[in-house]
Amino acid sequence: MKLVRxxxxxxxxxxxxxxxxxxxxxxGVFQPVMYLLLFAPLLKPALRVSTQAEAYKxxxxxxxxxxxIFGGLFQGFGLIAELRAGVIERSRVTPVHRLALxxxxxxxxxxxxIVQAVIITLLALLFDLRVFIGDLLLAYLMLxxxxxxxxxVSYGVALKVKSEDALAPLMNTVAQPVLLLxxxxxxxxxxxxxxxxxxxxxPFAWAVDGTRALFAGDLGNDKVWxxxxxxxxxxxxxxxxxxxxxxxxxx
Amino acid sequence: MIETRGLRKSFRSRAGRExxxxxxxxxxxxxxxxxxxxxxxxxxGAGKTTTLRMLATLIEPDGGEATIAGAxxxxxxxxxxxxxxxxxxxxxxxxxxxAREELVLQARLYDIGKAEAHRRxxxxxxxxxxxxxxxxxxxxxxxxxxxxxxxxxxxxxxxKIVFLDEPTTGLDPQxxxxxxxxxxxxxxxxxxxxxxxxxxxEADALCDRIAIMDHGExxxxxxxxxLKREISGDVVQVGLDxxxxxxxxxxxxxxxxxxxxxxxxxxxxxxxxxxxxTAIPQILxxxxxxxxxxxxxELHRPSLDDVFLTKTGRSLRES
Numbered sequence: 001m002k003l004v005r006x007x008x009x010x011x012x013x014x015x016x017x018x019x020x021x022x023x024x025x026x027x028g029v030f031q032p033v034m035y036l037l038l039f040a041p042l043l044k045p046a047l048r049v050s051t052q053a054e055a056y057k058x059x060x061x062x063x064x065x066x067x068x069i070f071g072g073l074f075q076g077f078g079l080i081a082e083l084r085a086g087v088i089e090r091s092r093v094t095p096v097h098r099l100a101l102x103x104x105x106x107x108x109x110x111x112x113x114i115v116q117a118v119i120i121t122l123l124a125l126l127f128d129l130r131v132f133i134g135d136l137l138l139a140y141l142m143l144x145x146x147x148x149x150x151x152x153v154s155y156g157v158a159l160k161v162k163s164e165d166a167l168a169p170l171m172n173t174v175a176q177p178v179l180l181l182x183x184x185x186x187x188x189x190x191x192x193x194x195x196x197x198x199x200x201x202x203p204f205a206w207a208v209d210g211t212r213a214l215f216a217g218d219l220g221n222d223k224v225w226x227x228x229x230x231x232x233x234x235x236x237x238x239x240x241x242x243x244x245x246x247x248x249x250x251x
Numbered sequence: 252m253i254e255t256r257g258l259r260k261s262f263r264s265r266a267g268r269e270x271x272x273x274x275x276x277x278x279x280x281x282x283x284x285x286x287x288x289x290x291x292x293x294x295x296g297a298g299k300t301t302t303l304r305m306l307a308t309l310i311e312p313d314g315g316e317a318t319i320a321g322a323x324x325x326x327x328x329x330x331x332x333x334x335x336x337x338x339x340x341x342x343x344x345x346x347x348x349x350a351r352e353e354l355v356l357q358a359r360l361y362d363i364g365k366a367e368a369h370r371r372x373x374x375x376x377x378x379x380x381x382x383x384x385x386x387x388x389x390x391x392x393x394x395x396x397x398x399x400x401x402x403x404x405x406x407x408x409x410x411k412i413v414f415l416d417e418p419t420t421g422l423d424p425q426x427x428x429x430x431x432x433x434x435x436x437x438x439x440x441x442x443x444x445x446x447x448x449x450x451x452x453e454a455d456a457l458c459d460r461i462a463i464m465d466h467g468e469x470x471x472x473x474x475x476x477x478l479k480r481e482i483s484g485d486v487v488q489v490g491l492d493x494x495x496x497x498x499x500x501x502x503x504x505x506x507x508x509x510x511x512x513x514x515x516x517x518x519x520x521x522x523x524x525x526x527x528x529t530a531i532p533q534i535l536x537x538x539x540x541x542x543x544x545x546x547x548x549e550l551h552r553p554s555l556d557d558v559f560l561t562k563t564g565r566s567l568r569e570s
Contacts, residue, residue, distance in 0.1 A: 002362075006360070009356065009359050009360065013348075013352070013356055016352075017345075017347055017348065020347060021347070082345070084341075085342060085343070085344065085345055085346070086339050086341050086342045086343035086344075087343060087344075087345050089309065089339050089343065090337075090339065090343035090357070090404065091360065092308075092309060093307050093308065093309060093332060093335070093336075093337040094332060094357070094360040094361055094408075095329055095332045095333055095360070095361065095362070096360045
C-alpha cells in the first residue's frame with residue numbers, strides 16, 4: 001500500500017515536470033516520423049511486398065520497439081542530473097519506499113513512451129496501416145514492458161557510474177548490437193543463418209517478432225506469448241536490480 | 252539525543268591499479284543532548300560529512316553503534332529516518348520545481364496527508380520568509396533563499412533532530428547571519444541541531460557544544476568556552492615602559508593566578524592566566540602596590556583555532 005502511494009507520489013512529480021516542458025513530445029515524435037516518411041518508402045520494393053500498407057505492418061512495430069529501447073536506455077541522464085542536484089539524497093533520508101523511487105520514474109517513462117507510440121500509430125493509420133485494437137493494446141503492453149526494463153536498467157547503471165560521460169558510451173555500446181540483432185529495421189528472415197542464430201539470443205528480437213505478429217493480426221502466433229514472457233521476466237529482473245541500487249548508498 | 256560508540260567507516264579508492272583503503276572515520280564517540288546546537292568542526296576531509304551521512308542513514312557504518320532520538324541506527328534505520336531531518340551540503344532542490352511543490356512532496360514522502368502537507372508547506376514558507384516567491388521555480392532563487400528552502404525541507408516533518416551539513420558555506424555575510432538566526436530559531440522550537448562547519452567563528456558563536464574532528468577522529472569535545480579555557484586560559488597583555496618592565500615582571504612573577512609570564516616583543520608583559528576577568532583586578536592591585544604605572548591593559552581570549560592548533564599541531568586555517 002505504501003509502495004503504491006509512494007510510487008504515485010514520485011510518478012506525479014516526475015510527470016508534472018515532464019509536461020511542464022512539452023518539447024519532449026515534439027522531439028520524441030520528430031525522429032520516428034522522419035523514419036516513417038523518409039525510410040519506410042524504401043521498404044515496399046526492398047521487402048518485395050505488394051502494398052505500402054504491408055510494408056508499414058512490418059516496419060511500424062519495429063520502429064515502436066526501437067523507440068521503447070532507446071527511450072528507456074537514455075533516461076539515466078535525467079537521474080544523474082537529479083543525483084547532482086541532491087534530489088535523490090533528499091528522498092533517501094525520508095522513509096519513502098525504495099522501489100517507489102525507481103517505479104515512479106520508470107512508469108513516467110512508460111507513459112511518455114505510450115503517448116509517443118499512440119501518436120506514431122495514428123500517423124501510420126494515415127498511411128493505410130490497419131491493426132485490430134485488441135492486438136494493438138497487447139503490442140502496447142509489450143512496448144510498456146520493454147520501456148520499463150530499459151529505463152530501470154538505465155537508472156540502475158546511472159546510479160552505479162554517476163556520470164554522463166560514462167553513461168553515454170556505455171548505453172550506445174549496448175544499444176547498437178541490440179538494435180542490429182533484433183531485426184528492427186529489416187526483418188531477420190533476410191539474414192544469413194549464423195546471424196539468425198545469434199539473434200535468437202537477443203530478447204529484443206523475440207519482442208520485435210511478437211510485436212510484428214500482433215500488428216499482422218496473428219494473435220495465435222507463439223512468438224506473441226514467447227516475446228511477452230521473455231520481456232516480462234527481464235523487466236522484473238531489471239526493476240529488482242535497479243531498485244537495489246536505489247536502496248544502496250548513492251552520492 | 253544522539254549517542255555513538257566507535258562509529259567507523261572506510262572507503263576503498265582506486266588510483267590506477269592500486270586499491271587503497273581510506274579510513275574516513277575511525278571510531279567516533281559522541282553524545283549530543285536534547286535541545287542543543289552541536290557543532291562538528293574540522294577541516295575539509297576530516298570525516299565530518301561521512302559521520303553525518305552515517306547518522307542520517309545514508310551510508311552504512313562498517314562498525315560501531317549509534318542511537319538517534321531513541322532509535323537504533325543499525326537495527327532500525329527506517330525509524331531513525333522518521334525522527335531526523337537532514338540537509339545536505341550541496342543542495343537538494345530541483346531547478347524546475349517551486350519551493351511549494353518541493354515542500355509538499357517532501358511532507359508527503361513522510362506519510363503526511365495531502366491537506367496537512369499543504370498546510371505545513373504554507374507555514375514553512377511563511378516562517379522562512381519564502382512566501383513571496385513560493386510559486387517561482389527554484390532556479391530563480393538567490394543562494395540564501397535556496398538554502399532556506401532546503402532547511403525548510405529538512406524540518407517539514409518536525410523531526411526531533413536536524414542535521415545540517417555546512418549550512419552557511421558559500422553564503423554572503425548577511426545571509427550567513429540570517430542563517431544563524433534561523434538555526435537558533437530551530438533550537439528555540441525544541442529541536443536538537445547538529446551542524447558541521449569549518450568556520451571557527453560559526454562554531455564559536457552558534458554552537459552550545461562542539462566536537463573537533465581531524466583525520467577521522469574526534470580530538471576534542473566540549474563547550475567552546477571550556478575548550479578554549481582548557482588549553483591556555485586567557486592572556487592579559489600589560490603595556491609598560493621599557494624601564495619599569497623588569498620591576499613589574501618581578502612583582503607579578505610567582506603570583507598564584509599567573510600561570511606563565513613572558514616579555515612581549517612589542518614591549519610590556521604577557522601574562523597567561525586561568526580567568527582574565529578575575530585576574531585583571533589582582534594584577535592592577537599588585538602593580539599599584541609596587542608603585543608601577545601601566546599604560547594599557549588588554550584581555551585576549553584564545554580562539555578555537557588555538558584549540559585546534561594545540562590538539563592537532565596545525566592551524567585550521569592552514570589545513
